[in-house]
Amino acid sequence: METMNPKAILETRNLTKVFPGVIALDDVSLSLNAGEVLGLVGENGAGKSTLMKLLSGVYAPTRGEIYFSGRKAQFRNPKDALDAGISIVYQELNLIPHLSVAENVFINRLPRRGAFVDWAKLYRDTRSILSDSGMDGIDPKAIVADLPIGVKQSVEIAKALSYKAKVLLLDEPTSSLTGPEIENLFSVIRRLREMGIGIIYVSHHLDEIFQVTQRVHVLRDGKTVVVVPTVEADEEFLVSKMVGRDIKNIYYKGQHTPQEVVLQAEGLSDNLLKNVSFKLRKSEVVGVYGLLGSGRTELLKAMVGARPLKKGTVKVRGKVAKLRHPLDAIKTGIVYSSEDRKGENLFFGNPIWKNITYLAIQVGRFTKNGFTLPRQERRAAADFAAKLNVKAPSIDVDVYNLSGGNQQKVCLAKALIEDPEIVLLDEPTRGIDVGAKLEIYRLIADLAAEGRAVVFVSSELPEVIGCADRVYTMSEGRITAELTGDEITEENVLKYCLQVDAAGEATT
């Protein structure tokens, strides 16, 4: 640790950052070689973001040093770090939608000729950055708002590279990308490695860490737990290190045997869904896997009446259910929990307890003659929050201030407090830390063991395979396969979700 690594392009020694009351980063020594991808993993609050902010000049360290290209570096602000050659791409993209790709890449530094922008040079320079990093397909003149999200991400990377970056920090770069877009990102990353750029890759997705990194640096509670070559680590090892205890079975099927069919959808069609039929059994976890845009979210929403259907019927316990509004579904015992916590699930600005009871009071729980009974509400919400292990100082805390994992638990509490028979969970583990994920896998198994039917939609293949009794794959608005038992393998699931079912294609 004490000796300089001669190959290192970026190195930190005993880097420490103290905020009032917390040590966010504690004595972390990290090294990154030129042409290397270093994975940085840890639970939320482990210090990843703090470390990234120290490296990119947003924060100044309390103690410790940063060495860049062998020399001690002191970044007073993000611009210093950028000028030195350290660029960061944040999870939230920072592009200006109405401007072109080229203008975004060179924003603040548009080449000039006299008082005017030198458009020819701007497009030329942008094109050369794009083609150097293997992104030839992107038109520098395209307007950013018109581009798919994956391409926007590439533009963000091009922007980072335009500062002649030698080190690139990628913070959760795949959080909003689809499968092919992720593949594309990886090929860009490989190209950057060949150019000798060192990359720090922060992600919750361990499968990506295995695919793209050479070494992994694990943080927990602000401290380095271990640094290992990627080939020597496996998922259980990394998760154990991240959460600080041995994890035997990450995914957890639990003890339940699927019973009679409780929900049957037949021929559901709208402007995206094409003749979707499927069924759900009591005490069963059904995984639905498909890429973004495959129709998985739309299917769940259609089932609870949140999207109008053109055709098709939903039968609940054998009877046709007319579900025109989510309220109808809730009354029938079906709840849907949206993947978009901030946009479609939580009420920011409202305390935990109100968030938890919002759904229940619609069907008359905790109310009398249209009046709410806050004392009952609060008691029930507190009980449920405790049951799901929501970590917060009190149930009066605004959900806005909770971590992703705790926000997700509040979402689940809201969905489950009315004791629904059928639970449709859309990406319940997206963007939350490993510890919370494990709790949610466990909860899903418990729900099935209690006799509920659970649909579990996820973009993470291992989760679906690990938790589901049965898997439907979706692509382009169709169900392309139904897999059970031994058929549920990564290979099968991927095969069916990437291609349109041949039979389905032929019938239309």
Added chain:
Amino acid sequence: MKLSKTLLSSSEFIVFLGLLAIGAFFAFMSPVFMTKFNLLNILLQSSIQGIIAIGMTFVILTAGIDLSVGSVVALSGVLMALMLHGGVPVWLVILINLVFGVAVGLFHGFSITKIGMAPFIVTLATMAMARGLTMVFSDGKTIFDFPPAFEFFGSGNIGPISVAIIIFLLYAFVAEMLLRSTVLGRNIYAVGSNIKAAALSGIRTRWVLYFVYVVSGISCAIAGLVLTGRLGAAMPTAATGYELDAIAAVIIGGASLMGGKGTIIGTIIGVLLIGVINNGMNLLNVPPFWQSFLKGAVIFLAVMIDSLKNKQSEV
């Protein structure tokens, strides 16, 4: 203890302190200010503004806006005046007036939820249409001379307290209870906070939107009744600019134009603040042009303090 802490940090409490401070200033500057007569007068002046602002609070809680209120108040007054002169009995006039308020709200609700028009634009259009109809029906003239039973709602007294104040306070109480303690009230906040999440949680968001615009329409009808009774006249230019005072009062009271935040108590404090400033400046003989400027400055300050506070707590 927890309660006192939340009370102390609430927007309402801070504005209330502002109200007390301004009141103390005027009490110091003018011996007339603190008299019972003057204080009741402030309350009376504020009651019409207050009734309108209560309706506006409902709308703003859902992240909407109702710019039509001033014109609808005037139209309500002229319609009632014409009906009274046409010999329609007072009770029926009041009933039809309330139905008119409901109809305005339904029209807004329909345009916003079914057609998908922006509240700002819809109500801007009705603001112009209602004012236009007011002029058409009244032929641009003030209409006088109503039966005493009608004027009772604006200028009558029950004991020492004027009926207008009683209507205002009762209405405020009902509105506060509705927002604070009913499922519907909770749903109004939910729709303003996150309309998609509200729908997926089983809230009939369209009904909620219809409801708040209907409340605003009814508020205008009630305000029209009180105002016309108080003046003893229906004027085609009545209540001009009231929409801006109502919006200002709601925002001063701690509501957010983004929806989901605000209370009736806050709105009432906001209305009283504007009322006290108007009254105090008159007592101190501030020239009218400066009155407008000073009122604007106070609104700016009140909202600025709240914004700064929110900014702090969000980091």
